[in-house]
Amino acid sequence: xxxxxxxxxxxxxxxxxxxxxxxxxxxxxxxxxxxxxxxxxxxxxxxxxxxxxxxxxxxxxxxxxxxxxxxxxxxxxxxxxxxxxxxxxxxxxxxxxxxxxxxxxxxxxxxxxxxxxxxxxxxxxxxxxxxxxxxxxxxxxxxxxxxxxxxxxxxxxxxxxxxxxxxxxxxxxxxxxxxxxxxxxxxxxxxxxxxxxxxxxxxxxxxxxxxxxxxxxxxxxxxxxxxxxxxxxxxxxxxxxxxxxxxxxxxxxxxxxxxxxxxxxxxxxxxxxxxxxxxxxxxxxxxxxxxxxxxxxxxxxxxxxxxxxxxxxxxxxxxxxxxxxxxxxxxxxxxxxxxxxxxxxxxxxxxxxxxxxxxxxxxxxxxxxxxxxxxxxxxxxxxxxxxxxxxxxxxxxxxxxxxxxxxxxxxxxxxxx
Ligand code: ASP
Ligand code: MG
Numbered sequence: 258x259x260x261x262x263x264x265x266x267x268x269x270x271x272x273x274x275x276x277x278x279x280x281x282x283x284x285x286x287x288x289x290x291x292x293x294x295x296x297x298x299x300x301x302x303x304x305x306x307x308x309x310x311x312x313x314x315x316x317x318x319x320x321x322x323x324x325x326x327x328x329x330x331x332x333x334x335x336x337x338x339x340x341x342x343x344x345x346x347x348x349x350x351x352x353x354x355x356x357x358x359x360x361x362x363x364x365x366x367x368x369x370x371x372x373x374x375x376x377x378x379x380x381x382x383x384x385x386x387x388x389x390x391x392x393x394x395x396x397x398x399x400x401x402x403x404x405x406x407x408x409x410x411x412x413x414x415x416x417x418x419x420x421x422x423x424x425x426x427x428x429x430x431x432x433x434x435x436x437x438x439x440x441x442x443x444x445x446x447x448x449x450x451x452x453x454x455x456x457x458x459x460x461x462x463x464x465x466x467x468x469x470x471x472x473x474x475x476x477x478x479x480x481x482x483x484x485x486x487x488x489x490x491x492x493x494x495x496x497x498x499x500x501x502x503x504x505x506x507x508x509x510x511x512x513x514x515x516x517x518x519x520x521x522x523x524x525x526x527x528x529x530x531x532x533x534x535x536x537x538x539x540x541x542x543x544x545x546x547x548x549x550x551x552x553x554x555x556x557x558x559x560x561x562x563x564x565x566x567x568x569x570x571x572x573x574x575x576x577x578x579x580x581x582x583x584x585x586x587x588x589x590x591x592x593x594x595x596x597x598x599x600x601x602x603x604x605x606x607x608x609x610x611x612x613x614x615x616x617x618x619x620x621x622x623x624x625x626x627x628x629x630x631x632x633x634x635x636x637x638x639x640x641x642x643x644x645x646x647x648x649x650x651x652x653x654x655x656x657x658x659x660x661x662x663x664x665x666x667x668x669x670x671x672x673x674x
Contacts, residue, residue, distance in 0.1 A: 259426040260292040264416035267301035268433040269490035270334045280341040281494035283388060287347060289499035292382050294423060296393045296416040297338055299330025320365035324406045331392035339390045349388040354395035361396035361405045368405035370396060375422030391419060413474035421481035428483050431490035436506035437469055439671040440523040445663050447672040455511040458521045458614050461648045465612035466526030484509045511616055519617035519624055520669035525662055527655055529610045530583035531640060536571040536600035546596045554589045556582045560643045560652060575641055577652060580606050608640065609658040612650040613665055625649045631668050637661050
């Protein structure tokens with residue numbers, strides 16, 4: 258017997274038929290003797306619509322009311338799944354974030370989970386033999402009593418937090434793909450599904466643009482040692498052996514990886530913008546004068562490249578920001594021009610960040626050098642480079658995204674045969 262959290266994403270609960278299908282997935286695990294708690298997303302498209310309604314009502318809206326509105330999508334699916342489970346003879350009860358409760362910070366629209374009442378869930382499981390169907394994405398800030406939400410994609414994080422709170426053996430993430438791939442299969446048809454990937458690699462993949470899981474959920478899994486299993490909800494619920502692993506990807510500790518590759522996956526993000534500040538004064542305090550105002554404006558700066566100046570007087574400084582913040586970032590820099598001291602601002606939004614990830618990079622030299630050569634051979638120019646222990650990222654022209662990702666995918670032996 259295992260204790261499981263089963264999380265179902267928006268496409269898996271997109272209509273009543275699919276919710277019934279989800280109920281059969283849950284029944285299968287219960288019948289096999291497992292203890293189960295379920296976490297659900299809103300029906301696909303529902304949250305987008307709710308967000309849009311808030312904007313329509315007023316472009317500048319109160320974040321507390323935004324949360325009150327957008328949290329409602331999950332309330333609907335948790336109730337509908339509880340009904341569907343009851344209809345096939347499984348005792349079930351829906352739980353909203355405020356009822357359990359799932360305690361969060363008061364950062365509305367991007368709240369962090371502080372604690373989950375696992376004891377109440379365990380009591381329900383044992384005494385009432387009842388499946389808890391929990392609304393993902395939402396919680397409560399106890400001091401204000403207000404409903405909060407965790408940021409887009411946040412029900413993954415709810416699921417892993419619940420799994421940690423009840424000491425689950427595994428958190429199964431049922432989604433519209435059957436696992437984590439070496440890269441996006443829509444761009445590289447030869448992408449392979451990974452059987453396993455380490456938390457650290459998954460954290461990099463997710464933060465660098467792979468959209469399978471919310472980054473925070475992987476962080477939580479790593480901290481609380483909850484293995485996360487990404488699998489498809491479209492497999493027929495009744496043809497799966499609940500005692501075996503079906504196709505999918507297990508996100509686990511590095512020690513549990515069976516085969517070690519130097520490179521595990523390639524992520525890319527087109528939502529990047531590049532800003533270059535020309536002929537910045539090369540003296541102490543300038544970087545602080547640039548990045549201080551950007552931080553105050555809540556703009557996330559990612560890659561930063563600065564040259565050592567030749568004349569000792571001025572240099573160029575390039576950095577990237579999310580494309581959505583491009584205009585705001587330029588305005589922020591221009592407003593601080595007097596303190597910074599520079600000649601010209603250049604920018605581009607038709608850029609893509611390609612990231613190559615693998616724990617094997619820790620012990621192998623020359624991994625990035627190979628990439629530079631083969632991209633050069635294809636005439637792809639690199640605008641900026643950053644590296645970390647298990648990753649390097651390259652900023653290139655968006656027009657070359659597909660070519661670059663495919664080239665690197667085969668270069669590092671990731672193509673399926
Ligand atoms: N429904 C929320 C969203 O669309 C949360 C989630 O699906 O994870 O972002
Ligand atoms: Mg999601």
